[in-house]
Amino acid sequence: GQQLNQSPQSMFIQEGEDVSMNCTSSSIFNTWLWYKQDPGEGPVLLIALYKAGELTSNGRLTAQFGITRKDSFLNISASIPSDVGIYFCAGQKDTGRRALTFGSGTRLQVQP
């Protein structure tokens, strides 16, 4: 299946620092989404992006849909301990298959 390259694989930061992670693909996607997963739980949607160039915020989170439609990034500002978890990017192609393709995840740890 189509692969999404997500980086970095993991991050260990101090509380209060800003975080940035990104996702790239060799193919075009029409929708980009970012999810967060806590241990032993299902992923929860953070931000959804539907237009190339779109920049959307959700509290301390900001995500952008790349102009080329082949990439997206997620920024977290002023991190707090509860930001700990695995962040996944996901994309949807306009091929009739509405299921999402997921990146391999960025594991974030925050030191209080």
Add this chain to the structure above:
Amino acid sequence: DGGITQSPKYLFRKEGQNVTLSCEQNLNHDAMYWYRQDPGQGLRLIYYSQIVNDFQKGDIAEGYSVSREKKESFPLTVTSAQKNPTAFYLCASSMKGPAGELFFGEGSRLTVL
């Protein structure tokens, strides 16, 4: 409360046995999905269904089977043909339409002994 319920949360199985994971949603969503998650990897699509009585193979359907007899339910059977079934299984659902926003259940962890 509306949501997606997966059961059981933990399941142990002996090699050679089939096992069925349950997924029920009361969100009135048309589409439902099954993903598999392995440590350090992203979610991989097993099967999906966009409407009752219809379903499609995903990227890793071999060794799995599904049914969609009711809108609310999308059970996944892990058969003995699945060579490496130990994993975390996630069910999701979404509304009809162009948006790809999936809502996930809490997952079922299957361990083959």
